[in-house]
Amino acid sequence: MAVERRLLIKAGDEEYPLYLGTGLLARTGEILKENGLTGKILVVTNATVAPLYLAVVEQGLKQAGFTVATVILPDGETYKRIEELVGVYDAAVACRLERDSAVLALGGGVIGDLAGFAAATYLRGVRLVQVPTTLLAQVDSSIGGKVAVNHREGKNLIGAFHQPAAVISDLETLATLDRREFNTGLAEIIKVGLIGDPELDRFLRREQMAVRQQQIPALVEIIQRACAFKARIVSGDVREKGERAILNYGHTIGHALEAETGYTYYRHGEAVAVGMAGAADLSVALGLAAPELSQATRELLQAYDLPVSIPGLSASKLVSRMALDKKVKAEKLRFILSPAIGQVLIKEDVPPEEIFPVLYRLGAV
Template identity: 75%
Template sequence: MGSPMRIKAGSEEYPLYLAPGLLAAAGSLLREQGLAGKVLVVTNPKVGALYLSRLQAGLEAADFIVTTVTIPDGESYKRLDQLTKVYDAAVACRLERDSLVLALGGGVIGDLAGFAAATYLRGVKLVQVPTTLLAQVDSSIGGKVAVNHRAGKNLIGAFYQPTAVLSDPETLGTLDQREFKTGLAEIIKVGLIGDRELDAFLRQESAAVKQQQIGALLNIIRRACAFKARIVDEDVRESGQRVILNYGHTIGHALEAETDYDHFRHGEAVAIGMVGAAKLSVALGLATPELTQATLDLLGEYELPTAIPGLSAKKLMTRMAWDKKVKDGKLRFVLSPDLGKTLVKGDVPPEAILAVLRSMGAV
């Protein structure tokens, strides 16, 4: 399988394995990490039907004792009552401190199972087995775990690092195109804000990426994970530098919230948000118009949305004011002075934001 990438998060460190065919090998890899005993696999019906038997066979061949709990599919189930199901299953199979909770699925399962692992017995070991592109490059690393509250997304959560991450890009073959592209948006973000080689690869090798050629996938996933891991290590609890990962997210979150989370996939909203961030950078005299064009070109190449479909600019502004990135009542934006660079601006004039939103189709 090759040697894993080591992800550091402050004083903690864990391996990230990235290779095709990893699911079946999960049992032996976890044994190599010195893990043994009980595993509570958390998954959903769709992912479970596709991948559970392969994973489970490998785990059992390595003498793990496997129990499974299935959560219905969808963001709306990332909530407290579903968490109770995981705790109930953990009690029923007598999970112990050194037992494992294994999240098999996309970001929804990863976040929910991760929060269960962080809290059950004040913390049992967590293994992330992400099966969406978004989860492989974003949610499975960095240690943010959470469930939603009806008042907002991810309101109940923790910072809890996994013991290992096993990413098998072969699982992406069953992902529908829209989900694949939502993950690509986060990878594009990394290219735009901090990895010029990744950005160049995405532009030059777009055919291979779109055809999901395994070599291209491995390259972009590895680079995106390495970038995120580096930022997280510098700022594990998101009190400083880590905020740059939210490039495009201030407008993106507002778009998601304003459309009740059922119009945009997260990456689509972030794609539009990145155009907004580029335009705002230009409007404030921080960047040249080439930044906007380069952003539009790349997102266009991957057929990601770049305009706001007729939503109220004022309502989007109100949503932004509720964003977690607001500090002392002032809107803080992650902006970009040039490709590959970011800066955080704390006093962005509301009129400038309104003008950008309107220039992108908001009314």
């Protein structure tokens, strides 16, 4: 039996549907037609995802009457850059993509961000359909309208806000994801439980088996909750001026770890997992949370094979990285902390001296 849930996501005056379920890839064309799209679709995907899922999407689009063109990019974060963007513009020109046409991103967050930026800028904006195929993309990058490519000096430096016309998340695509990639997406779901959804947190603790085995009802439950939470936060802060910052729980330390290890050692969710252990410790150290928070956070992360320690990195280098991070205000560091499971607060003026013991406890030197 096919499963299908529909959430309505609000972003300022805009509103778009998110479809979550099984068997949705084949129905992509039908769904887009139901949502008033017609004409041409430029599908952007990569060399890993194309052999798995392009044919079924393409066939459904054609059956629903769309004219389809495709761009297949090389796989990897390295290719989330201007050079590949040019290739997408070239394809858009070649197939004469028009104002009422759409770009469809079929893949993980890299494809979603790059194709999304192409859609935001081509003809000053054409419609964007997100078809996320990684867990991280389904719960995080496909929602909220942030699109970007990297510059060699830094991640996501060239970007825009461009809300999708629809998001179509087919849970069956997760079956081909490797275990490490699945867990990296789980870290963002665990984050939502820890900062804003205690029921999700309890579910993740209680239903570990079902989640690890990727049983569909369990996936629907956790993905739907994570999407609903992100959608709620983003709808109140579309252009990231305030509350949206809470989504960066665990990311201040996480980003520093990723940067310090050259973006090769950790997957994003792994770095965030370590960062969440650190954020819990810091919340405790500052007297904002009871000591049990540290243990409870570690238990859950470890239950999903996520790391909670830093192998011998320099604490002072990490603190310098945090000060450089654009989400941190100068001198005093800004941290997203948690007073208890399911709750969050923003602390603006954490002195660096408070961070060192936390990093040492995580294994930094």
